[in-house]
Amino acid sequence: MGATDAVFISLLEDSAEELYEQAPCGYLSTLMDGTIAKINTTLLDWLGLSRAQVVGRMRFADLLTVGGKLYHETHFAPLLQMKGEVSGIALDIKAAGKQRMPVLVTSKVKTSDDGEPLLIRTTVFDARDRRAYETELLRGRQAAEEARRQAEADRERLQEALAVLQQNLLPAELPKVPGLEAASYYHTASPDLLGGDFYDLFPLDADRWAFFLGDVCGKGPQAAAVTSLTRYTLRAAALHDPDPVTVLSTLNTVLHERYTSGDTRYCTAIFGVLNPVDDHVSVHLASGGHPSALIQHADGTADYLPTPGGMLVGVLPGAQFETARTQLFPGDTLLLYTDGLTEARTGPDRELYGEDALRAFTAAQPAAGPQVLITALTGLLTGFGDGLDDDTALLALGVPAPLPTPVSEDLR
Amino acid sequence: MNPAPTDGHSSRSRTGAPAFGSGAGSGRGSRFGLLAPSNGKLVGMDIRRRNNVTVIGRADGPVLLLAHGFGCDQNMWRLVVPMLAVDFRVVLFDYVGSGRSDPSAWSEQRYSSLEGYASDVLEVCEELNLRDVIFVGHSVSAMVGVLAAAKAPQRFSHLVMVAPSPRYIDDDGYRGGFSADDIDELLESLESNYLGWSAAMAPVIMGNADRPELGQELTTSFCATDPDMARVFARTTFLSDSRADLKTVAVPTLVLECRQDVIAPREVGAYVNEAIPGSRLVTLEATGHCPQLSAPQATAQAITDFIGAAG
Numbered sequence: 001m002g003a004t005d006a007v008f009i010s011l012l013e014d015s016a017e018e019l020y021e022q023a024p025c026g027y028l029s030t031l032m033d034g035t036i037a038k039i040n041t042t043l044l045d046w047l048g049l050s051r052a053q054v055v056g057r058m059r060f061a062d063l064l065t066v067g068g069k070l071y072h073e074t075h076f077a078p079l080l081q082m083k084g085e086v087s088g089i090a091l092d093i094k095a096a097g098k099q100r101m102p103v104l105v106t107s108k109v110k111t112s113d114d115g116e117p118l119l120i121r122t123t124v125f126d127a128r129d130r131r132a133y134e135t136e137l138l139r140g141r142q143a144a145e146e147a148r149r150q151a152e153a154d155r156e157r158l159q160e161a162l163a164v165l166q167q168n169l170l171p172a173e174l175p176k177v178p179g180l181e182a183a184s185y186y187h188t189a190s191p192d193l194l195g196g197d198f199y200d201l202f203p204l205d206a207d208r209w210a211f212f213l214g215d216v217c218g219k220g221p222q223a224a225a226v227t228s229l230t231r232y233t234l235r236a237a238a239l240h241d242p243d244p245v246t247v248l249s250t251l252n253t254v255l256h257e258r259y260t261s262g263d264t265r266y267c268t269a270i271f272g273v274l275n276p277v278d279d280h281v282s283v284h285l286a287s288g289g290h291p292s293a294l295i296q297h298a299d300g301t302a303d304y305l306p307t308p309g310g311m312l313v314g315v316l317p318g319a320q321f322e323t324a325r326t327q328l329f330p331g332d333t334l335l336l337y338t339d340g341l342t343e344a345r346t347g348p349d350r351e352l353y354g355e356d357a358l359r360a361f362t363a364a365q366p367a368a369g370p371q372v373l374i375t376a377l378t379g380l381l382t383g384f385g386d387g388l389d390d391d392t393a394l395l396a397l398g399v400p401a402p403l404p405t406p407v408s409e410d411l412r
Numbered sequence: 413m414n415p416a417p418t419d420g421h422s423s424r425s426r427t428g429a430p431a432f433g434s435g436a437g438s439g440r441g442s443r444f445g446l447l448a449p450s451n452g453k454l455v456g457m458d459i460r461r462r463n464n465v466t467v468i469g470r471a472d473g474p475v476l477l478l479a480h481g482f483g484c485d486q487n488m489w490r491l492v493v494p495m496l497a498v499d500f501r502v503v504l505f506d507y508v509g510s511g512r513s514d515p516s517a518w519s520e521q522r523y524s525s526l527e528g529y530a531s532d533v534l535e536v537c538e539e540l541n542l543r544d545v546i547f548v549g550h551s552v553s554a555m556v557g558v559l560a561a562a563k564a565p566q567r568f569s570h571l572v573m574v575a576p577s578p579r580y581i582d583d584d585g586y587r588g589g590f591s592a593d594d595i596d597e598l599l600e601s602l603e604s605n606y607l608g609w610s611a612a613m614a615p616v617i618m619g620n621a622d623r624p625e626l627g628q629e630l631t632t633s634f635c636a637t638d639p640d641m642a643r644v645f646a647r648t649t650f651l652s653d654s655r656a657d658l659k660t661v662a663v664p665t666l667v668l669e670c671r672q673d674v675i676a677p678r679e680v681g682a683y684v685n686e687a688i689p690g691s692r693l694v695t696l697e698a699t700g701h702c703p704q705l706s707a708p709q710a711t712a713q714a715i716t717d718f719i720g721a722a723g
Contacts, residue, residue, distance in 0.1 A: 033672075033699040033706070059699075061674060066590065067597025070650075071605070073675050073701040074483030074551075081705040082487060090605050092597075138603065 026103070026124030032117055034059035034077075043124055048096020060122065065092040065100055076105070080120065084109045090127065090134075102131035166194055169227050174201050177209050179276045181400050183370035185378050187340065187392040194224035195391035196267075197338045198231050202238075207275065210238045210247075213336040213395045214269030214290060214313075226265045229254065234271060244271045244286030248313060248321045252288070255314025266314035270307070270336055274397065281399050283334060286323045288313040291339055291355070293324075294362055296373060298331025298401060302363035304355070305334075331367045333398030340392030341377070344384045353384070370396035459539035463505040463532055464512040467540070469497030474569075474719065475542050476500040479533060481551030481575075482649040485511025485637075488550060491708035492715075499716060500546070505536050509641035523644055526552070526652055530559035537567050546719060548572040551675065551701065552649040554684075555657065562660040571665040572715055575701050576684050577676040578654040586655070589677050595650045602639070602646055658687035665691040666718040668711065672699040692718065 020027060026043030030036050036058050044051060047063060061072050068091040080086045087106040095101035107122040166188070174182045188195055196216035204210050212234050216227045230251060237250035248271055255266060270293060272285025285293065287307035296302045310322035328334055337358075344353045365376045373396050381388055459465070466486065469476075476496055478489045486504040496502050506513040507529050508522075522528035533556060537545060545568050549557040554576030561568040580588045581595065637645075665688050669681035678695070685693040694714050698707035 065597060066594040067599075067601045069674050070590075070594070070598040071601035073673075074481075075605070077700050078484050078488060078702050078705055081702070082490065091601065 025126070026122075028060065028122050028124070030060050030120045030122065032109075032120065034061055034120075036060060037119065046095050046101060046124075046126070047093065060120075063093050065094055068092045076107075080107050080109065084111070084117075090131065093124070102127045104130070162194060165224055165228075169195070169198050169224060169231060171200055171202075175203065177201070177203075177274070177276075179399065180209070180274065180281060181370045181398050183374040183396045185374050185381075185392075185394040187381055187388065189340070189389055189391050190219075194220060194227075195393075196223040196227050197340070197391045197393035198227050199336070199393050199395045200231060200235065201395070201397070202235060204238060204242050204273065208242065209274040210242055210272070211274065211336075211395065211397060212269055212271040213338065213393055214267050214288075215338040215391075215393070216267040217265055219391070222263065223265060226255070226258070226263070226267070229258070230267055230269070234269070238271070238273075242273050244273060244284060245321050245323055247271045248286050248288045249319070252313050252319045253317075256317055256319075259314050266312045269313055279330065281328045281397075283326050283328060284323065285325075286310070286321045288319065288321050291337065291342060294335040294337070294359060295326065295328070296333040296335065296362050296365065296367055296398075298329065298367045300363060300367060302359045304359065328397070328399045330399045331369075331401040333367070333370050333373055333396050335362065335373065335377075336395045336397075337377075338391065338393045340388065340390035341381065341394070343390065344381070344392075345387035345389070346384060350387065367401075369400055370398045373398075459535050462508060462514045462517045463536055464514075465536055465540070466504040467501065468493060468504070469500050469502040471501060473500045474546060475503060475544065476546045476548060476715075477503045477505075477533070477537070477542065479547065479549040479553035479556060480506070480510065481549070481553045482645050483551075487511070488702065489704055492704045492712040495709070495712035496715065503536070503540065503542065505532070507532050507645075509645055510637055515638060515641070518638075518641055520644055523641070524648055526556055526559055526648060526654065529553070529556045529648075530563060533557070533560040534564055534567070537564070543567060544569040546570040546572065546715075548574060548715060549576070550574040550704065551576065552652070555652065555654040558654065558657050558661055561663060562657065565662060568663055570663055570719060571661060572668060572718065573665065573684065574668045574704065574711070575670060575673055575676040575681075576667060577680045578658055578684060578687075579652070580650045580675070581653075583653075586683070587677075587679055589675070589680065590650070595646075598650065599643060599646055602642060655683075655687065658684060659689070661688045661691070664718075666714070667691055667693045668703065668714055669693065669695050670698040670700060670703050670706075671695055673701050675701040694718075 021041040023040060023042055026046060027038075027040040028036055028043060029038040035056065036054050037056070039051065039054055044054065047054070061069050064072055071091065076086055076089055076091070085106075085108040089105050091103055091105050092100045093103050104125045104127045105122060107120050109117045110119050110121055111117050170186060174184055182201055184199060186195075186197065196219055197214070198216070199211070199213035201209065201211045214230065216223050216230060233251050233254050234247060237247045241247070248269065251269070259266065268288055268290035270285055270287045270290045272283055275282045275284070285305075285307070287310040289310050289312040290307070292304040292306050292308075294302060294304050305324050305326055307322040307324050309320070311319040313319065326334075342353055342355050342358055345351065346353050361376075361380060362373065365373055374394055377394055381392060464486070478486065478493070480486055480488045485506045489504060493502055493504070508514065509518045522531070533547070536542075543566075547557040547561065547568055547570070549555070549572070551574070554571075554573030555578055557568075557571050557573070561571060577588060579586065580590045581592055582588050582590065667681055667685045667688070669676060669678060671678075681693060681695070685691050696703045696707050696710050696714065698710065700706050703711045
């Protein structure tokens with residue numbers, strides 16, 4: 001028999017009592033009212049108490065800190081009474097030297113053969129390291145929650161700022177122009193991103209009005225800054241000299257200067273002047289690389305007002321722009337739009353919606369003025385669903401059709 | 413295996429030991445309503461479902477409304493209910509934020525004062541059209557009953573205050589048994605225990621229907637509470653001071669205390685009895701804060717005797 005075997009046998013002879021007393025956890029047994037009947041040495045050592053001080057004199061709850069006692073009475077004891085056992089509850093015991101010692105407690109009710117509860121057996125595990133770790137976790141969680149709250153608040157503030165900026169890029173509402181009806185719609189592809197589309201309608205003098213609609217390349221704050229610059233440049237230039245080509249050329253100069261200093265953004269735009277004369281409105285417009293305007297006629301047809309060859313605004317010095325003239329008679333509506341509409345993806349093959357489809361759609365609508373047309377187009381855009389992934393601006397200007405037969409009423 | 417469905421709520425019924433609150437709202441499921449939190453008033457919300465109301469016992473008996481305290485739910489009453497149900501029509505419920513109440517009806521503002529809990533009591537009374545209610549409130553609920561009775565005296569005939577305390581924290585010339593630091597310690601205890609099981613319990617408490625594997629846990633988890641709601645209830649309970657309300661009690665009142673109770677010591681029981689005009693004090697041969705669990709027979713008997721004697 002070797003030395004190792006001798007050690008092994010002496011281990012096996014470890015008595016049940018020693019196993020109980022010197023166990024690596026605390027053991028205690030209490031009566032049903034909590035009075036301690038039996039307690040092991042390990043736990044007594046933790047508590048710094050003698051057996052005589054505890055057995056028959058103290059209750060389990062007396063070993064706990066006040067907070068632990070409250071928790072014991074409101075949670076632990078009721079659960080134990082209802083379920084017969086409770087496991088892994090975190091409590092603090094009053095340890096030797098006025099220390100608080102975090103422990104994990106498991107209790108089980110021992111019952112007689114006929115089910116009467118007799119006593120409660122409890123194990124107490126040292127949870128000092130574990131609790132320190134949990135405290136760290138808790139701190140981490142609280143910090144994460146605080147960070148999340150802060151992030152949400154920041155996000156809200158940012159959204160508000162973005163909304164204000166976005167409003168600044170578009171007129172709050174279109175002005176009332178005598179003898180003209182106007183309607184507009186703006187679709188934002190993403191609430192987080194400031195759009196680059198813009199439009200406006202404003203008086204030049206007592207007789208004439210100016211309008212424009214365009215699209216700055218890109219999105220986000222930088223694009224929005226250019227959009228803002230573009231809008232106010234067009235307004236200021238128009239007041240100085242409303243000739244459409246002159247206005248776009250001024251914008252070209254301003255944007256090109258910025259372009260050469262590093263912000264390589266440009267835009268496409270249509271700028272025009274409205275001049276109401278007698279029974280119609282004459283339109284003189286110029287385009288810089290922008291999709292042609294579409295005219296819905298009173299007779300149920302629709303045609304583009306071609307402005308081919310106009311160059312992007314802001315890329316080249318001395319860019320050339322294309323002009324066009326037309327006259328809007330009662331029932332005619334001029335539609336300006338950005339390419340979000342014509343480049344929306346439709347159908348199972350995700351094909352571009354396209355200018356032909358737009359003309360067909362417009363011709364199919366009743367010639368009932370700008371608002372009706374814009375409403376129909378809004379429905380069309382909504383129908384595109386996620387096929388519409390760009391911002392889209394629409395501006396419609398039209399001469400209302402005369403009211404039916406008011407004259408005979410007046411004559412009577 | 414669960415027994416075959418009988419009421420359309422079998423998925424929520426528990427197996428094993430009897431428990432309450434699994435059949436609330438039976439046959440009334442369609443009356444889910446809307447919350448209008450702006451003024452704190454509920455519009456069209458099914459109160460029975462919101463407060464997980466259970467009605468049991470003698471249909472024509474006097475109404476006994478059992479209100480649980482902080483720390484658990486209506487299951488606290490499960491040992492006394494079989495005895496009380498013989499003579500009484502027993503109404504049980506969970507406060508919003510406890511047990512199986514509807515967590516979506518909870519608001520921190522409403523349940524940060526005992527009045528919020530009293531509103532739950534009154535709304536349950538209204539919903540069930542209860543009159544001559546014998547209100548039995550455990551622990552902090554005893555004071556909730558006092559507030560409810562002061563607001564709607566016509567509904568209540570008796571109060572039974574089980575282990576009541578109108579104030580837990582010591583004050584000039586008053587001994588509630590605790591200091592403000594002690595209460596902070598309890599909140600810590602709550603925190604450290606929820607860390608262990610709240611993650612597992614949260615989906616159950618929030619009624620996550622698409623995780624059926626949690627159903628078994630549900631059947632074995634009593635007194636499960638959302639940690640945030642429990643924290644608010646703990647604060648409201650242990651920081652409240654309702655001493656001044658005791659004198660408003662105008663119905664026959666029984667103060668039921670335990671011989672040894674850490675949370676509501678005997679001097680607090682004596683204080684409550686002293687402050688309520690004409691109240692009766694009964695000291696049960698029980699230890700702990702929950703005589704309805706540790707001495708159910710004596711608790712039920714004391715209630716029955718009191719109602720018999722008070723008439």
